[in-house]
Amino acid sequence: MIRYRQKQKRRKTMAIAVFLFLIFAAAGISFLISSRNSQIIATADTTEPDNPDTLPKGSVTEEAPTKTEIVCLDPGHGGKDAGAVYKNITESELNLKVALQVRDMLEADGYKVYMSRSDDSFVYKRPRARYCNSINASIMVAIHHNSYNTDHNVNYSTALYNKDIDKALAASVLNAVSEKLNTRNQGIATFDDSLLYIATMPAMLSEATFITSSAEYQQIIQKNSPRITAEAQGIATGIENYFADQTASADITSTDSLIIDRPD
Numbered sequence: 540m541i542r543y544r545q546k547q548k549r550r551k552t553m554a555i556a557v558f559l560f561l562i563f564a565a566a567g568i569s570f571l572i573s574s575r576n577s578q579i580i581a582t583a584d585t586t587e588p589d590n591p592d593t594l595p596k597g598s599v600t601e602e603a604p605t606k607t608e609i610v611c612l613d614p615g616h617g618g619k620d621a622g623a624v625y626k627n628i629t630e631s632e633l634n635l636k637v638a639l640q641v642r643d644m645l646e647a648d649g650y651k652v653y654m655s656r657s658d659d660s661f662v663y664k665r666p667r668a669r670y671c672n673s674i675n676a677s678i679m680v681a682i683h684h685n686s687y688n689t690d691h692n693v694n695y696s697t698a699l700y701n702k703d704i705d706k707a708l709a710a711s712v713l714n715a716v717s718e719k720l721n722t723r724n725q726g727i728a729t730f731d732d733s734l735l736y737i738a739t740m741p742a743m744l745s746e747a748t749f750i751t752s753s754a755e756y757q758q759i760i761q762k763n764s765p766r767i768t769a770e771a772q773g774i775a776t777g778i779e780n781y782f783a784d785q786t787a788s789a790d791i792t793s794t795d796s797l798i799i800d801r802p803d
């Protein structure tokens with residue numbers, strides 16, 4: 540009787556052990572699946588810690604400024620985040636090339652210019668805007684390029700904004716860029732993006748050209764590309780026009796839907 544009870548007890552213990560094992564195994568498998576999924580989602584720079592301590596190191600011009608306005612330039616993507624890619628050109632490197640020239644042009648004109656990154660380092664999106672807030676920038680200009688791999692003839696200039704105070708800056712930069720590059724001016728469009736709404740000052744995101752455009756590609760790959768310099772001149776001019784007269788640019792809000800691969 541005692542032995543029978545012990546046997547019964549042992550069977551019960553075994554059943555509980557098997558039951559627990561199955562639960563842990565199921566939990567383990569579902570964890571593996573979910574972590575694999577989150578790795579797929581995390582290929583873009585969308586998943587990031589919401590931590591103000593992770594402000595980028597950034598950089599600032601050394602010349603003593605003669606102008607009072609402070610510009611914060613944000614070359615999009617960088618490091619493990621290449622942004623859009625076409626052939627051997629990554630958006631992250633093109634954005635940086637343009638931004639470094641914009642910085643030099645504005646510095647030569649007497650502006651103090653900060654950059655969220657001035658090399659190929661990876662920076663999360665929210666800290667970029669927080670960085671521009673932390674240095675009391677007058678404006679933030681994010682530099683990106685569009686992509687549309689379905690048709691390599693697609694090419695136009697646009698600018699993205701979020702807040703009402705962004706619109707005049709976005710329009711001013713877009714108008715100057717489009718004029719300088721002789722690209723179709725597609726108008727400015729709203730963009731619900733953390734970078735733009737965390738920035739407390741007028742902020743905009745420039746999409747001067749399509750990195751996937753065959754015609755642009757031929758010009759971008761040239762040594763000391765005049766096309767890249769022209770784009771930088773357009774952005775710098777748009778910024779200075781904005782500082783000169785913030786009401787000068789007409790409302791050029793886009794009514795067409797944009798043809799793009801990705802919103803940033």
Ligand SMILES: [Zn+2]
Nearest residue numbers: 615622683803
């Ligand atoms: Zn981008």
